Amino acid sequence: PYNRQKRNDSAPGFAAEGYVFVTQDMRGRFESEGENIPFIGCGWGEHQDGLDTVEWIKKQPWCNGSIATIGGSAGGITQNYLAGTAPVGLKAQYISVAPADMYSDVSYIGSAFRKADVENWTNGNKFAPEALEIMRSHPSYDDYWRSIDTSTKFEVMNVPAVLIGGWFDMFQQGTLNQFIGRQHHGAPGSKGKQKLVMGPWEHAVGKMPVGQLTFPNANRVPAQYDALRWFAHHLKGVDNGIEKEPAVAYYVMGDTGTPGAPGNEWRYADDWPIAAKETAVYLTTDKKLSLKAPEAGVAPHEYTFDPANPCPTVGGHNLTIDRGSMDQRKIESRDDVLVFTSDVLNKPVEVTGRIFAKIFIASSTADTDLSIRLCDVYPDGRSMLIAEGMQRLRYRKSREKPEPLTPGQIEEVSVDCWSTSQIFNTGHRVRVTITSSNFPRFDVNPGTAQPWSEAGEKLKQTNRIHCDAERPSRIIVPVVE
Secondary structure, three states: OOOOOOOOOOHHHHHHOOOOOOOOOOOOOOOOOOOOOOOOOOOOOOOOHHHHHHHHHHOOOOOOOOEEEEEEOHHHHHHHHHHOOOOOOEEEEEEEOOOOOHHHHHHEEOOEEOHHHHHHHHHHOOOOHHHHHHHHOOOOOOHHHHOOOHHHHHHHOOOOEEEEEEOOOOOHHHHHHHHHHHHHHOOOOOOOOOEEEEEOOOOOOOOOOEEOEOOOOOOOOOHHHOHHHHHHHHHHOOOOOHHHOOOEEEEEEOOOOOOOOOOOEEEEEOOOOOOOEEEEEEEOOOOEEEOOOOOOOOOOEEEEEOOOOOOEOOOEOOOOOOOEEOEOHHHHOOOOOEEEEOOOOOOOEEEEEEEEEEEEEEEOOOOOEEEEEEEEEOOOOOEEEEEEEEEEHHHOOOOOOOOOOOOOOOEEEEEEEEEEEEEEOOOOEEEEEEEOOOEOOOOOOOOOOOOOOOOOOOOOEEEEEEEOOOOEOEEEEEEEO
């Protein structure tokens, strides 16, 4: 979507290796005709632009019938859509920082609208105004989103792919889901033949620093997963052993300020997720994090969220605003932020895999949000963001059918905080913050169980977080022994 004549950096390198390199403007963009709506014709619907392009390439005199694709972000999304059409002649893909599900990975995280990035990307790239209107008019996962969800097509995808993601990338969990789906549920040719590379990156693979942290030995994809090596095997038939490389390469992050600290290294595995012990870390009445289950009869924590004064975004899994791991102390002193901190660790603790928060909450209104942030607290006090999650509570039971809260009623809500691979070092602490906004990363919840509108009613939301024996709010983390 970014003008093929200006974004053709890869062509010379591939041409020098004997490949013909084809790049194409997306439908409705620059020299291509059609509606200027993102990805509208890329998949398996009325228009099948990727499939048509493959068919056109196969008819050219310079084509031997073996085709592969490469690209990142939007160029990765188009590859996922192409794979869902299973074109004859497609032999392999190399996909960077791309989602699987355009609803839950991209536009509505925990069913909260991903305001800044969606608006900035569609408006900044001069897509038609209807593009944003379409996304805003479908706040639930419905037939519109289902019709463009590549995770519904895993069973027809039939090619091997290298899938590259970053722990702080805006599409991080989508990359992991795409690998798991293709690797375990793909058609022959896909199942068991995928590669996954997860680095300590945001949306730019290999770029350092990532926010306010710089990780060593992380400025590129490990050489054994290089694109030219991948395509030499799958397009030229070169027996270079790449298919025998481990299915997964992942970077374990660690303390970046202490030489020799555990972590900050590449590791390899045969599958994802790796083996880990699902461990409950409880929120306590004295605002600690504890492995010990709470006692009975302790009072809940309470805060009031005012939609007129939302808690700001400070880094994270973003594209068009500050991104990466950033110090959260500027928000941790707010009255509407609950802060829970562990004791100082007396040994390193590795967390690798997907993280969930299980929170018992009662709200004064028919809707509110739960915004969760997990931080690595350094000895000097820096509270560095590692993982985060958001859940709009009217969608707590289903992303398809919203259901208002009953004010005052206590419910257990699950918040998906996506994944990480992080070693919390000796002398550090672990911190979890809870609030009801992360703006402008997400739009603000008005508390009315209706979508936000400038003219609509806004209600202050008083939320109680329970942490007793009967209602033990907790974070579930995958601890690697």
